[in-house]
Amino acid sequence: MDAVVDVRGLCVSTRDEQGADRLIVKEAEFAVSRNAVLALIGESGSGKTTIAMALMGYARPGCRIAAGSVRVGGTDVLALPPRALADFRGKRVTYIPQSAAAAFNPSRRIMAQVVEGASIHGLMPRAAAEAKAVELFRALSLPEPGSIGRRFPHQVSGGQLQRLMAAMALLSDPELVILDEPTTALDVTTQIEVLRAFKKVVRERGTTAIYVSHDLAVVAQVADRIVVLRDGEIQEQGATDRILVAPQHAYTSSLLQAADPTLRSFRQADRRGDPGPPLLEARDLVAGYGPAGADGRPAAPVLTGISLAIRRGSVLGVVGESGCGKSTLARVVAGLLPAARGRLTLDGEALAPGAASRTRDQLRRIQIVFQTADTALNPARTVARILGRPLDLYHGMAADRRRRRVRELLDMVRLPRHLAERYPDELSGGQKQRVNLARALAAEPDLILCDEVTSSLDTVVGAAVLELLDELRRELGVAYMFISHDLSTVRAICDEVMILYAGRKVESGPRQTMSMRPLHPYTDLLIASVPELRMGWLESVRPAVGEGPGKPRYADAACAFYGRCGLRLEGTCDRRAPETQRLAKGAEILCHRAEQELLAGQAERSRTISAPVTVT
Amino acid sequence: MTNATADTLPRRRRRWRVSASGTVGLAVVGFWLVMTLAGPSIAPHGSGAMVGSEILAPMSREFPLGTDYLGRDMLSRILWGARYTVGLALIATLLACAMGVALGLFAAVQGGIGDAAISRVLDAFISIPSKMFALVMVAALGSSLPVLIGTVAVIYTPGCYRLARSMAVNISAMDFVTVARARGERTAFIMREEVLPNMVLPVLTDFGLRFVFVVLLLSGLSFLGVGIQPPAADWGSLVRENLEGLRDGAPAVIMPAAAIASLTIGMTLLIDNLPGRRRSTVEGH
Numbered sequence: 001m002d003a004v005v006d007v008r009g010l011c012v013s014t015r016d017e018q019g020a021d022r023l024i025v026k027e028a029e030f031a032v033s034r035n036a037v038l039a040l041i042g043e044s045g046s047g048k049t050t051i052a053m054a055l056m057g058y059a060r061p062g063c064r065i066a067a068g069s070v071r072v073g074g075t076d077v078l079a080l081p082p083r084a085l086a087d088f089r090g091k092r093v094t095y096i097p098q099s100a101a102a103a104f105n106p107s108r109r110i111m112a113q114v115v116e117g118a119s120i121h122g123l124m125p126r127a128a129a130e131a132k133a134v135e136l137f138r139a140l141s142l143p144e145p146g147s148i149g150r151r152f153p154h155q156v157s158g159g160q161l162q163r164l165m166a167a168m169a170l171l172s173d174p175e176l177v178i179l180d181e182p183t184t185a186l187d188v189t190t191q192i193e194v195l196r197a198f199k200k201v202v203r204e205r206g207t208t209a210i211y212v213s214h215d216l217a218v219v220a221q222v223a224d225r226i227v228v229l230r231d232g233e234i235q236e237q238g239a240t241d242r243i244l245v246a247p248q249h250a251y252t253s254s255l256l257q258a259a260d261p262t263l264r265s266f267r268q269a270d271r272r273g274d275p276g277p278p279l280l281e282a283r284d285l286v287a288g289y290g291p292a293g294a295d296g297r298p299a300a301p302v303l304t305g306i307s308l309a310i311r312r313g314s315v316l317g318v319v320g321e322s323g324c325g326k327s328t329l330a331r332v333v334a335g336l337l338p339a340a341r342g343r344l345t346l347d348g349e350a351l352a353p354g355a356a357s358r359t360r361d362q363l364r365r366i367q368i369v370f371q372t373a374d375t376a377l378n379p380a381r382t383v384a385r386i387l388g389r390p391l392d393l394y395h396g397m398a399a400d401r402r403r404r405r406v407r408e409l410l411d412m413v414r415l416p417r418h419l420a421e422r423y424p425d426e427l428s429g430g431q432k433q434r435v436n437l438a439r440a441l442a443a444e445p446d447l448i449l450c451d452e453v454t455s456s457l458d459t460v461v462g463a464a465v466l467e468l469l470d471e472l473r474r475e476l477g478v479a480y481m482f483i484s485h486d487l488s489t490v491r492a493i494c495d496e497v498m499i500l501y502a503g504r505k506v507e508s509g510p511r512q513t514m515s516m517r518p519l520h521p522y523t524d525l526l527i528a529s530v531p532e533l534r535m536g537w538l539e540s541v542r543p544a545v546g547e548g549p550g551k552p553r554y555a556d557a558a559c560a561f562y563g564r565c566g567l568r569l570e571g572t573c574d575r576r577a578p579e580t581q582r583l584a585k586g587a588e589i590l591c592h593r594a595e596q597e598l599l600a601g602q603a604e605r606s607r608t609i610s611a612p613v614t615v616t
Numbered sequence: 617m618t619n620a621t622a623d624t625l626p627r628r629r630r631r632w633r634v635s636a637s638g639t640v641g642l643a644v645v646g647f648w649l650v651m652t653l654a655g656p657s658i659a660p661h662g663s664g665a666m667v668g669s670e671i672l673a674p675m676s677r678e679f680p681l682g683t684d685y686l687g688r689d690m691l692s693r694i695l696w697g698a699r700y701t702v703g704l705a706l707i708a709t710l711l712a713c714a715m716g717v718a719l720g721l722f723a724a725v726q727g728g729i730g731d732a733a734i735s736r737v738l739d740a741f742i743s744i745p746s747k748m749f750a751l752v753m754v755a756a757l758g759s760s761l762p763v764l765i766g767t768v769a770v771i772y773t774p775g776c777y778r779l780a781r782s783m784a785v786n787i788s789a790m791d792f793v794t795v796a797r798a799r800g801e802r803t804a805f806i807m808r809e810e811v812l813p814n815m816v817l818p819v820l821t822d823f824g825l826r827f828v829f830v831v832l833l834l835s836g837l838s839f840l841g842v843g844i845q846p847p848a849a850d851w852g853s854l855v856r857e858n859l860e861g862l863r864d865g866a867p868a869v870i871m872p873a874a875a876i877a878s879l880t881i882g883m884t885l886l887i888d889n890l891p892g893r894r895r896s897t898v899e900g901h
Contacts, residue, residue, distance in 0.1 A: 334798045355798055363800040376791040380813035389809075390799060439795070 003071075004175055004208045005032040005055065010068035012050050012059060012232075024063065025050050025232040032176075032225075035206045039219040039240070041255070042229035043458035044429070048212045051229070052178045055210065056093050057085050073175040091121045094169035098181040100161040104153040111149025114168045123172055136167040139204065140197040159190035163197050170201065177202075180212045187321040187485060188529040195221055195538055214458060216259045217531035220244055221538040228252050241535055258459040259533055277348050278309035279479050280333065280366070280447055285342035287332045288503075298340045302328045303503045306342070310447065310496075313477040317494030317511075319487050319526070325503040326483045330449040333481065334368045347446075364394040367440035371452035373432035377424040383410075383435055384420040390442040409438040413468060430461035434468070441472065447479045454489065466493055487526050491515065499523050502560035509587025518598035520589040521565045542566075559592065567593055567601040638889025644882025648875075652702040655695035663696035664688065664847045672858065672866040682867040684858050690868050693854055694875055700850035702879065704765060705830040711769035712830075713823050716776025721807040723777075724784030725793075735781070738774040746771045746833065754842040764843060768833060772826050779822050783815045817890065824887030828880045835876055851876050 012025040025047045032038040040048040050063065057077040059065050070077040072093055080088060089095075094117070097103045104113060115129040124132070130149070137145035140163040153161060162182055169177050182198070183191040199222055202209055213219050219226060220240060227237040228249065236249040247253045285306040290299025302325045310316045318326045331337040333344065335355030344351040346365060352358050370376040377386055387406045391397045397405060407417050413434040424432055433453060440448050450469070454462035470493055472478060484490050490497055491514050498508040499522060507520035514523065528541055558574040559565070565573065569592060578592045591598070661667050668683035675682050681690035719738070723731040753767040787793065788811060796810050835852025837843035844850045849857065854872035861869045 336794060336798055355800060358800070360800055363798070368795065368798050370791040370795065372791065376795060378792045378810055378814070380816075381809075393799060393801070443799070 002034055003031040004034050004073055005030075005038075005210070006069075006071040007031070007051075007055070008069045010051065010054055010070060011066040012047070012054055012063055013066040014063045021066070023066065023232060025054070028068070028232075028234055030227050030234070030237055032208055032210065034208055036224045037202060037209045037211055037222055039211045039213060039223035039226045040229060041213055041216060041219055041226055043214055043460065045231070046229040047232035048214075048229050049180055050232075052095075052180055052210060052212050055176070055178060056089050056095065058089075087121065090117045091123065091172050092174055093176045093178065094172065094174045096162075096165050096169050096177065096179045096182050098184055100165040100182075101153070101158060101185075103165060104161060106153050108152075109149065110151055110153060110156070110164055114149065114164060114171065117168060118171050121172065129171065133167055133171060136170055136201070137164070139201050140164075140167055141193070141200075142167075142197075157190070159186055159194050162186065162194050166198060166201065170205065170207065173205075175208060177207055177209045178212070179209060181214070182211075183218060184213070184215070188531070189321060189525060191218070191531070192529050192538070192541060196543070198222065199538065215531070216244070216255055217533045217537075220533055220535050221531060228255070244533060244535065254460065256533065258463050279312045279347060280308075280310045280481075281345045282306060282308045282333070283343045285329075285332060285339045285344070287328060287337055287339045287342075289337075292340050296341050301340075301503060303332065303339075306500075306503075306505055308498060308505075308508070310479050310481060312446065313473060313479055314496065315473065315480045315482055315494040317490030317497040318481060318483045318500060319485065319490050319497060320500035321485060321526075324500040326485075326500050327451050328503075329500070330368060330451050330481065330483055334366060334449055335363075336368075360394065364390075364443045365446045366449065367443050367445040367447070368449040369436050369440050369451065369453055372456055373429065373436045374424075374456075376436050377432060377439075379424050381423070382420065383422050383424070383427075386424075386435065387420075387439055387442050390439060394443050405442070409442055412441060412472070413438045429457055430465065433457060433461075433465055437465070437468070437472075441476075441478075445478060447481065449481045449483070451483045452485070453482075455484070455486070469493070486530075487514070487523075488530050499526070504560055504590060506561065506591070507587055507589045509583075509585070513583075513585045513587040516585045517602050518583065518585075518595055519602065520591055521567050521593075521598070521601075522561050523589075524602055525564070525566070559590075567598065569593070635889050637885045641882045641885025641887075641889065644878055645886050648698060648702050648879050648882070651695055651698045652706075655698045659689075659692035659695040661689040661692040663693060663849070665692070672861040672864065672868050675867050681871045684854070684868045685860060690854075690871055693849060694851065694872055696848075697850045697854055697872065698875070700844050700848065701831060701834065701852070701876070704761065704844075704850070705768075705827055705834055708765045708768035708834075709772065709823060709827045709830050711765065712772035712826060713776050713819065715769065715773045716778075717780040717812075717819055719773075720777045720780025720782075721784050721811055722803070724781050724788050725803050725807050725811060727788075731781075734777070738777050741770070741774045742778075747836065750833065750837055751840075751842060754837070759842055759845055764834065764837070768830055771833070772830060776822060776826060780815065780819060783818055784811050787811045787814050821887050821890055824883050824890075828883050831876065831880055 008029050010025060010028040011023055013021045013023050015021055028047075028051055030038065040051060042048045050060070053060060054065055055070055055072065055077065057065075057070070057080060065078060068078075075088065075092075077085075077088065104110070111130060111133060114133045115126060118124055118129040119126060123129070133149060134145050137148060142148055142160055142163055148156065148160070148164075156164065165182070179198070183194050186194060195218065201207070202222075211219060211223055223240050225237065226240050226243045228235045228243070228251065230251050235251045236243065236247065243252060244256070247256060285303055286297060286301060287303045288298035288301035292298050306329060308316065318329060320326045328337060332339050335351070335353065335358055338353035344353070346362060349362075351362060355363060384403070384406050387409055388402045391402045391405055406420055410417050410420060415431060415434050415438070419427065419431065419435075424435070427435065437448075437453070453469075454465050457465060466489065469480065469482075473480065482490060482494055491511055494511055496508065497511055497514050499506050499520065501522045507523045514527075519527065531537060558576075559568075559578050562568050562573045568574070572592050576592070578590050580588050580590050581595075582588050583595055593601070656663075666687050667689050668679055668687035671683060671685050671687045673679060673683040673687075679689050679691065681694065684690055684693060719734050723734045749771060750767050753763060757763045788806075793806060793810050796806050801810075834843055834850065835855070838850050838852030839856045841853075841856065844853050846853070846857070851872040855869055855876075858866065858868035858872075
């Protein structure tokens with residue numbers, strides 16, 4: 001076995017405030033053989049990116065490669081002088097970062113940036129480099145490979161940028177490509193296309209690659225071997241199929257378990273099906289940005305004709321890809337973006353569209369929790385003060401009662417009481433999200449709008465936050481509107497699910513109906529796109545129709561999903577907007593196709609939907 | 617659930633680390649602030665007392681910094697003058713920054729028409745050359761302390777406003793401000809509690825920088841003869857009235873200039889080394 005990469009006893013250290021060295025990577029040892037893909041997997045802070053960087057002889061500011069050896073293609077990387085190292089990077093080892101959007105210079109054309117590395121290293125003449133780039137664009141199944149290089153980065157989608165980044169990395173035929181979470185920031189449907197393109201190119205060109213990720217299901221599709229990391233130490237390594245089927249380390253098993261939401265033990269039964277009037281009801285909401293036109297529709301509509309109802313103590317899941325308007329829906333309900341048309345009622349009482357004209361009590365009863373706890377907490381205020389403010393504002397509590405209540409709230413979200421005097425930047429991501437949630441609870445609301453609350457958290461931490469949400473719902477009877485791009489999470493914790501596409505509600509119904517056929521073609525696509533924790537899943541998924549998410553091209557007249565629909569009817573779907581129809585399974589969908597036609601179309605698919613989530 | 621306690625990040629101590637040059641700056645600025653308050657009481661002579669027999673005398677035991685063009689003790693003149701230079705500049709800068717920050721916060725948090733109106737009016741002020749504006753104001757209203765303070769404050773408000781507004785706009789776009797809005801907080805609360813605490817450091821830095829400009833502008837006005845009027849004198853007028861001593865290298869002209877230089881350089885050193893809370897960057901996942 002000839003190893004392209006051979007890492008022995010690698011230690012990376014950082015210096016803390018007291019000036020003591022602390023190891024963040026401890027004695028890492030692994031090897032990658034030629035034409036193989038090795039995955040480094042772990043949660044944030046596990047040292048996976050640090051190891052990947054060390055393979056290029058790089059340590060981030062404040063870090064130092066303390067010991068060990070890294071050999072790439074026979075070269076001792078750590079012994080290279082700076083000049084040789086500069087030559088080595090970008091030529092023999094290349095790097096694809098998580099966010100291609102941030103890695104591209106927005107003011108230069110794509111082609112100039114893709115061939116830049118090759119010209120810096122003087123590998124080939126510019127014309128040859130461009131020809132090769134076009135060939136790579138084609139191999140990565142990018143649209144219009146001949147001319148896409150003339151565009152600017154903002155003119156292509158996120159998934160396309162990520163593939164263009166891959167083209168840049170592969171241009172110099174490197175011995176090793178490092179992919180650092182290249183699909184984490186993408187929607188599931190886009191992720192499939194990117195993964196498929198990556199895999200094809202890696203296989204065709206015989207590239208040796210290291211794939212850094214936190215997502216086991218993704219890794220299962222692309223990697224030959226997996227290295228499991230935790231706190232800078234390798235827990236386990238082995239062939240992918242062995243790790244997935246027979247993990248030897250307890251930590252690996254816990255990762256496997258957290259990755260599969262159907263294994264989470266949510267108590268679904270005793271949902272308090274309060275039959276009274278819904279807590280929150282919305283009728284035909286239209287909202288967007290820009291001045292309203294003659295018909296009352298905003299210049300750039302984001303949401304069109306959304307109706308929903310949330311019962312007391314129940315959970316409504318809102319699912320869709322980025323840009324579908326799900327966060328806008330939360331902002332409309334919270335009154336941050338006044339709806340242009342439509343009606344909102346809270347407990348039968350009309351709600352003013354803007355927060356400024358709602359009563360304080362109405363504001364108290366609807367609270368919003370944002371995705372990124374980092375920016376949702378004022379960094380200049382202590383936790384006690386952040387939690388104390390709603391107590392003072394809504395309940396007029398005096399200082400000592402407030403202090404007691406803050407302690408209770410911290411207990412409620414399972415945080416130690418001494419954190420009250422901390423500032424947000426002294427807390428970990430999961431703790432911040434709990435404080436974020438506690439602030440909403442401080443108001444004693446009836447409804448909490450959760451906007452992607454677990455998306456920026458590690459799987460294990462995210463699962464704990466979900467569990468907490470479920471517990472609070474049972475104890476306090478609070479209702480949630482749970483917004484997420486992740487259908488499997490939503491299916492696991494919500495009573496009702498609503499699927500948004502391009503600002504329209506394409507399917508809605510009780511949770512169980514989301515795993516019963518027929519589905520709206522978009523729901524079907526979403527479900528099929530969630531990576532499964534088994535090898536070979538990627539190959540079994542039917543390639544999607546159309547050009548990927550984006551603005552609907554067929555304007556208002558057509559079905560918004562027409563461009564990507566596998567079951568579209570030419571002459572109907574691109575001419576008329578579909579009507580809502582009720583299916584026998586109890587869900588409503590927005591589609592021209594009759595129930596039987598959908599059923600037939602979806603049965604034809606090679607892949608079967610996993611058995612409906614059993615209700616326990 | 618139990619690991620929620622385990623993953624607490626280590627508590628970082630908020631230490632005020634001041635570098636060597638920052639210490640020097642602090643010492644110089646601190647010295648002049650003390651002189652502003654205590655100068656007149658420790659000065660050996662009165663501000664206007666003609667005590668020397670010789671004019672533009674060099675340094676001597678009796679007159680450590682020599683005498684001026686009328687034979688007055690230069691050390692006493694500079695100590696008395698500190699009150700005008702430092703005190704006036706401090707009041708004017710405080711006024712300018714307070715107005716600029718308040719307007720900037722309001723414009724950023726309120727947005728819309730209010731923002732546009734304030735911004736355009738202050739943009740118009742920016743377009744007027746500052747020295748010219750000061751000369752016109754003094755010519756029209758006569759030179760007095762309130763006029764000087766008011767003029768300087770008006771001149772420096774727009775710059776401070778621009779800076780405060782641009783920072784406040786960024787902060788207002790953060791989720792925690794959105795949460796405050798959704799909670800139903802008033803504009804004044806959002807300005808004071810949510811936005812202001814997150815821009816204190818840049819505002820302080822800006823304050824120091826503007827203070828330096830104000831000292832130079834006031835000294836410049838006095839040098840031109842439209843600032844502080846005799847017999848009172850700030851450091852700028854001290855330089856001007858003793859200008860004839862320049863040929864002989866009399867300390868009477870060099871010392872007030874050195875005082876201006878030391879104050880401005882000291883302030884610059886201090887603000888360059890203001891301790892900032894560095895926020896740790898989180899590893900991407």
